[in-house]
Amino acid sequence: MRPPIPENNEARLEALASYGILDTPVEADFDEFTALAARVCGTPVSVITFIDRDRQWFKSEVGQKEGETPLETSFCAHAILEDGDFCLVPDARRDPRFLDNPLVMSDPGLRFYAGAILRDAQGFALGTLCVADMKPRMLQDFQRQALRLMAKNIVQMLEIRRQAEQFRQISRKLNAELNLRKEILGIVSHDLRAPLAAIQLVNHVAAREVGRDRTPPKELLEDLVEVLEDTMGDMHRLIGDLSDYSMSECGTLPMQFADCRPGAVVEGVQRRFKLASEHLGVSLVVEDATNGASGLKADAQRLSQALGNLVGNALNYTAKGGKITLTARIHPDAVEFHVQDTGCGIQPDNLGRIFDPHWTSGEFEGSRGLGLEITRGIVYSHKGTLAVESKPGEGSTFTILLPIATEEAA
Incomplete structure (x- = not known):
């Protein structure tokens, strides 16, 4: 039986x-x-x-x-x-x-x-x-x-x-948490560097104008104030992000999705890096092919952070006299962003490794790629894609493609 x-x-x-x-x-x-x-x-x-x-x-x-x-x-x-x-x-x-x-x-x-x-x-x-x-x-x-x-x-x-x-x-979990804390420290080091550099640049420009013993032009003062406001906003946002990032199992930063204009996003990034690009002697150009269109559901601040990371990296590796082009285009079902530079480019063997936050390049000593890792996380949270093309000695082009109907990932 x-x-x-x-x-x-x-x-x-x-x-x-x-x-x-x-x-x-x-x-x-x-x-x-x-x-x-x-x-x-x-x-x-x-x-x-x-x-x-x-x-x-x-x-x-x-x-x-x-x-x-x-x-x-x-x-x-x-x-x-x-x-x-x-x-x-x-x-x-x-x-x-x-x-x-x-x-x-x-x-x-x-x-x-x-x-x-x-x-x-x-x-x-x-x-x-x-x-x-x-x-x-x-x-x-x-x-x-x-x-x-x-x-x-x-x-x-x-x-x-x-x-x-x-x-x-438990050991694996503790090691993962330890690595996360190490990564958070790396993010602090990496992402605070850019706003601190912007503050130093504003201080340098202000000191220069004071030394000339004349009232600085109103337009310059407005630019300095705008850069400081944007920079302080970035720093406050970063400090707020650290708690969220450390509590997230997969390291995904929180998103606040709303309708936004892609053209406004790239123009904001250009304003933020205007002084830095001028100081380095690099031309930062925006090509807005969206005609003011909206319809993209995204976190505009996060998207600005992602594009800003790409522009900041491009400034690091583009020599004086070079050019960075920030482009926004709308397709029937997607929005496309490009950050193209005329910098030193990336070796073919390194293209597949640049998003690794723990990889360092001998060519770019000290570059940890944390900004790129954060950028990729932001893009993926928008259900988008991030790609790169590069030729050594000619420059690199990073492409972000976001679907028009982007919704917050479940």
């Missing part, structure tokens, strides 16, 4: 799965138990069995090489229904549960079975350590006790292994 399904079977199966033992390779630690059980009990067959949903799976076998068998013929599936810790079948042909079992009816048929139940600390019967023979027989008390003790040791070994795996997972 087919063994009944245990009343707590779903919880029992969940407990069994938590040990991660099913379908694992043969191991000497378990084979030693089955070898010892067969020797102590004097039986030709000894098996460590785990009862899965539709099969019994053998972790270790002496006297057979089945691997697994269906529950329909399983003695162990009956054994785990016992209230105690042991199941004894002296003669299967006299037990109504096994009279029609093919294993019993065959010649020579299985006649004797004894199983010590592998019961965990929560009381779930996971399987058995069992012995079997082709002739009826009994076990002496010391043999039963030996099987019980070995079964307890097997469960203890499973528990130790599970705890070890839990400790490994």
Whole structure:
């Protein structure tokens, strides 16, 4: 007869799965138990069995090489229904549960079975350590006790292994958190550098004008105030981001999506880097091909941050007299942004590595690529793509493509 399904079977199966033992390779630690059980009990067959949903799976076998068998013929599936810790079948042909079992009816048929139940600390019967023979027989008390003790040791070994795996997972999580904190420190170092440089530049320009002993032009003062306002906004935003970034499992910064004009975004980036580009002698040009159109659902500040990172990198690697072009175009289903420079370019072997925050280039000593990593995260949060093309000695072009119907990722 087919063994009944245990009343707590779903919880029992969940407990069994938590040990991660099913379908694992043969191991000497378990084979030693089955070898010892067969020797102590004097039986030709000894098996460590785990009862899965539709099969019994053998972790270790002496006297057979089945691997697994269906529950329909399983003695162990009956054994785990016992209230105690042991199941004894002296003669299967006299037990109504096994009279029609093919294993019993065959010649020579299985006649004797004894199983010590592998019961965990929560009381779930996971399987058995069992012995079997082709002739009826009994076990002496010391043999039963030996099987019980070995079964307890097997469960203890499973528990130790599970705890070890839990400790490994905790260790991996702690290492991930440690790496995240290191990355946060890198972000602080990287992203504060640009606004601090802008403040230093404003101070330099202001000191120069004071030294001329005349009132600075109103237009220049307005530019300085605007740069300071933008820079302070960036710094406040960064400080606010650090808490969100550290609490996010995947490092994704929070987004506030709303309708925005792509042209306004690139013009804002140009204003922010105007003084820096002029100071470096690099031309920063905007090509707005959107005709003032809106319809892009995005976080305008984050998008400005992403484009600003690209422009800031371009300024770092574009020599005096060079040019950076910031472009915005609208397509039927997407908005395209380009940041193109006439800088030194990127070696082909390095193109696939520039987004790695932990990679440093010998060509650009000290460049960690954190800004690019942040930019990529912002673009991906908009369900967009970020691509780069570059030729050494000619320059690079970074392309951000965002779908018109961008919505906040779930």
